Amino acid sequence: MRRLLQIAAVLLPIFFCGRLAAQSAEFDVFIPIGKYMAQGNADKLSAWFDDNLEISVVSAQGSSASKAQARQIVKTFFESYTPRSFDISHTAGKDNMKYALGTLKAGGQSFSVTIFVSNKGKYFKIQQLKIEQQ
Numbered sequence: 745m746r747r748l749l750q751i752a753a754v755l756l757p758i759f760f761c762g763r764l765a766a767q768s769a770e771f772d773v774f775i776p777i778g779k780y781m782a783q784g785n786a787d788k789l790s791a792w793f794d795d796n797l798e799i800s801v802v803s804a805q806g807s808s809a810s811k812a813q814a815r816q817i818v819k820t821f822f823e824s825y826t827p828r829s830f831d832i833s834h835t836a837g838k839d840n841m842k843y844a845l846g847t848l849k850a851g852g853q854s855f856s857v858t859i860f861v862s863n864k865g866k867y868f869k870i871q872q873l874k875i876e877q878q
Contacts, residue, residue, distance in 0.1 A: 773861055773868040774832055774844045781848060781857065784827035790815035792861070794869035801875045802855070814873070821875065825851030839863065847878070854878040 780789035800806035832846040860872040
């Protein structure tokens with residue numbers, strides 16, 4: 745019985761992640777992205793990054809960065825400004841390109857966040873992430 749529970753613990757997340765990976769038309773890509781922003785989880789958030797993306801965090805001017813570089817930039821930001829909440833106020837777009845506007849409460853301050861995603865085959869990937877102090 746214990747072995748069966750161990751197998752289930754391994755297989756169930758794979759099954760559900762696989763179902764999310766398909767990202768059907770009704771799938772809201774900003775739900776997991778928003779969750780990881782609110783948690784300050786740079787590693788899980790960066791899983792949504794494209795191989796190269798535009799990133800602008802607080803005073804740093806927007807620039808193109810690799811997925812690894814962008815993860816480090818976001819991780820450093822989250823270490824400096826511990827996130828408390830993230831609320832999306834607006835989303836729009838078409839099937840292949842979407843964006844969200846939101847407010848991140850972190851480190852006792854408020855930040856405006858803009859996220860652009862595009863459809864890469866059957867997955868959405870973040871193409872641009874902008875975090876600006878309000």
